[in-house]
Amino acid sequence: MMRPLDIWHWVWRTVLSGRRRSFLTALGIAVGIAAVALLTSVGEGLRVYMMESFSQFGTRLIAVTPGKVTTQGMAGMLHSTRPLRLEEAASLGRLPGMEAVVPVVSGTARVEFGKRGRDVEIFGVGPQAAEAWRFKVAIGRFLPADDLVSARAYAVLGHKLRQELFGNTNPLGQRIRVGGARFVVVGVMESKGQFLGFDLDDTVFIPSSRALQLFNREGLMEVDLVFSENTTSEQAARRIRQHLIALHGREDFTLFTQEDMLASLDRILRIVTMAVAGLGGISLLVGGVGVLTIMTTALQERMAEIGLLRALGTTRRQLLQLFLWEAVVLAGLGGLAGIATVVLGVAALGLLMPALPLKLAPGYLLAAWLLSAAVGLAAGIYPAWKASRTEPINALRAE
Amino acid sequence: MRWRDQWYFAAEALVRQRFRSTMLLLVTVLGVTAVVVLTALGEGARRYVINEFAFLGHDVLVTLPGKKETTGGLPPVMGTAARDLTLDDAYYLRQRLPEVYDVAPIVVGSAPVSYRERSREVLVLGTVPGFFEVRRLSLALGRNLPSGDWRRAQPAVVIGEKLQKELFANDNPIGKSVRVADSHFRVVGVLEGKGDAMGMDLSDGIILPVASAQQLFNQNGLFRLLIRLRPGVDNERAAQKIRDFIKERHQGEEDVTVVSPDAMLAVFDDVLVVMTLGVAAIAAVSLLVAGVLVMNVTWINVSQRTAEIGLLKALGAPAAVVRRLFLTEAVLVAMVGTGIGVLVGFALVGVLRELFPSVPFFPPLWAVAMAVLLAMACGVSFALMPVARAARKPPIEALRNQ
DSSP states (O other), X not given: OOOHHHHHHHHHHHHHHTHHHHHHHHHHHHHHHHHHHHHHHHXXXXXXXXXXXXXXXXXXXXXXXXXXXXXXXXXXXXEESSOBOHHHHHHHHTSTTEEEEEEEEEEEEEEEETTEEEEEEEEEEOTTHHHHTTOOEEEEOSOOOOOSTTOOSEEEEOHHHHHHHHTTSOOTTOEEEETTEEEEEEEEEOOOOEETTEESSSEEEEEHHHHHHHTTOSSBSEEXXXXXXXXXXXXXXXXXXHHHHHHHSXXXXXXXXXXXXXXXXXXXXXHHHHHHHHHHHHHHHHHXXXXXXXXXXXXXXXXXXXXXXXXXXXXXXXXXXXXXXXXXXXXHHHHHHHHHHHHHHXXXXXXXXXXXXXXXXXXXHHHHHXXXXXXXXXXXXXXXXXXXXXXXXXXXXXX | OOHHHHHHHHHHHHHHTHHHHHHHHHHHHHHHHHHHHHHHHHHHHHHXXXXXXXXXXXXXXXXXXXXXXXXXXXXXXXXXBSSOOOHHHHHHHHHHOTTEEEEEEEEEEEEEEEETTEEEEEEEEEEOTHHHHHTTOXXXXXXXXXXXXXXXXXXXXXXXXXHHHHHHTTSOOTTOEEEETTEEEEEEEEEOSOOOBTTBOGGGEEEEEHHHHHHHHTOOSOSEEEEEEOTTOOHHHHHHHHHHHHHHHTTTOOOEEEEOHHHHHHHHHHHHHHHHHHHHHHHHHHHHHHHHHHHHHHHHHHHHTHHHHHHHHHTTOOHHHHHHHHHHHHHHHHHHHXXXXXXXXXXXXXXXXXXXXXXXXXXXXXXXXHXXXXXXXXXXXXXXXXXXXXXXXXXXXXXXXX
16 A cells, blocks of 8 residues: 555656656646636626626616517517506606616617717716616706606716717816707716627616607616615515506516526626637637546656566555546646636736736636546546556566 | 659658647647637527528518607607607608608507406507518418508407417407407407517507507507518618608607617627627637647657658758658648638538528538638647757757667
8 A cells, every 4th residue: 555645656657757758648647637727717807897887776676567478688669558657657656675676768869968969879867867777967057856757858878978079178067969959968977888889878867758858758778776685686586576566557568587597697708718718718629638548658768667566565446546647647637737827828918918817717717727637537437547557577578 | 852752751751650640630620620610609699690680671660759859879760759750751752752662660569368267468569450561471371451542440350370279279260259358359360370570579469550550549640650661772872861850840849769770780780790700719729728739749750750850861851851851740630620621611511401401501601711721830840840840940959869
């Protein structure tokens, strides 16, 4: 029975003695693991980026859209015979457990100040939109808490639109025209970026009632509701559903909880990451074949060594163990090198180009390292088995 | 040494070292097959998307109400704008512009449809009979929407197959009266298949005359306007004329966007090509790893055949010949491996096409060429260093080691 320490010494000595051979073998695994580690980092980076984009709106959010026919993603694109009215949205906001209600109407219009004008997407919302969607105001304030149906003609500019129309001058108190109608600017938002193809900076926020007039609509496209901390998602959904059925006479609307949206998005992205990791796995497979080949090929050189070990009384099983451990250590070293390269690379890229969606996930990295050891183990079985089957007399004679 | 002898020598050596040669072949085949199959997947997806877009025809333009100067986002696809694109706009566009062959105004929404006691909320598409031709739709039963001035509402409806089953089961729906929201419509036809109206499933929906749909939803504006141009007309010039025409009708305001599906397709195409390239690159990394293995194996080969090398040199073979002999082995393995890899790759792609006949999987030529070149390059160049070392060894040392 060999002491573990002896096994350890033996393995290390073997690995270090055939330095070039060991290096090249480990290199194969290193590249394969690096491919897997890099690709999972990219996948994870994308996933985190998308999840953050979605959850920026807060997690205690439920969206109600008119109609039961769902289009892929774009709520409110279809007209409805039973529209969601502004008064209904207001009453939903007064339900127990609701903290905020945001009625939503959007469309394109021309926004003008003096001689300057720009065609942009505009959003008709309520005074609680900034709070519900976690938007920060940079200058001034968001829309005042007027009654939803009779709100005054105030407007809040997005970061980019402010610059296009006003440059660096102060826009507060100025009169602008949105789709021909006059509004007074009361605030400017902080930069928020893009979300699902909508630029949230190159836009203006006006009260929904005015937007409904502007676009000549009776119904809202969406109503977002934020429920309080001590209400559960199910409770909130149930109350909303019951209330609207009472108002409309039937369930002719659709509810989306934030959890639904995040969960399905998360699922899709995890699958994408795994598929992408599978791609890297091809390189890893080739690396594994490399370990298998080199160890088997090198056996010929080590016949004398094996024969001697056997003659000295090493059992077949111990020989098997020794070779398996050698394969695992080689592959593990390669894996470590591959992971280290990727970690350094991602860190370097993170400094140079922070916009890239690359995120190291310790979970995936650890899995990748264990994977390298597993590949080594699998690859080492055949050569280890072959070595253990050698007859000592044949081995010694060949020398 | 004669060429033929070189090849025999190399082939013999390879056969002798069956295990090594097999492993080297295996990794080359793996790498090449991976590149071929994965790029075929990417290309298949790309061609599928192109076909889906292309069947709209190169001569169709889409006009969307609204205009955005915002760069980098979507065009105004929601269809909501401060100023409506009206049926009159569409009608006079067709009449006045010679470049326009036909137009199909579109309104979309959802509404409850009921027949007797059965009711269902479905997709509603308001359009004109010409829409069927533009989107290559056909009827399973009955007739198309009534022709005539489509600025007038008419109580006729074409229903989808799925809706037909839900509301009528096995009865004949033609001529029956259904209620859509609060209005009555007579079923004149049944649409065949899914209809595929921009990704929405029309088989669980209805098609109304556009003016009736506008009345139903109490809307004056259109969601889209499809414009079919006469053959031979330049898309860009026609798009500009359409913009100018509508601008004039809208008191000098240019508040519509005219998109050519060709242009949108070009954007998609770029994205998909880049994706396929990325996938190919990742798969190609495996060929690099294969190269590392070639280097490793060649080192071992060379060190184990030192005696052979020494003998060759003692017999008068110059270093160059020794190099060439070993390189020929590498070339042979690379060639056979690449060849088998390409064959296996195409075979797998063939299997994929059997399983998914609707997707045109095909490995693009540039990918196959790249895989072959890379496999050959890795297979040979990674063997260069160890082979050069072998050839440089003085014969006496080589013989003595044995």
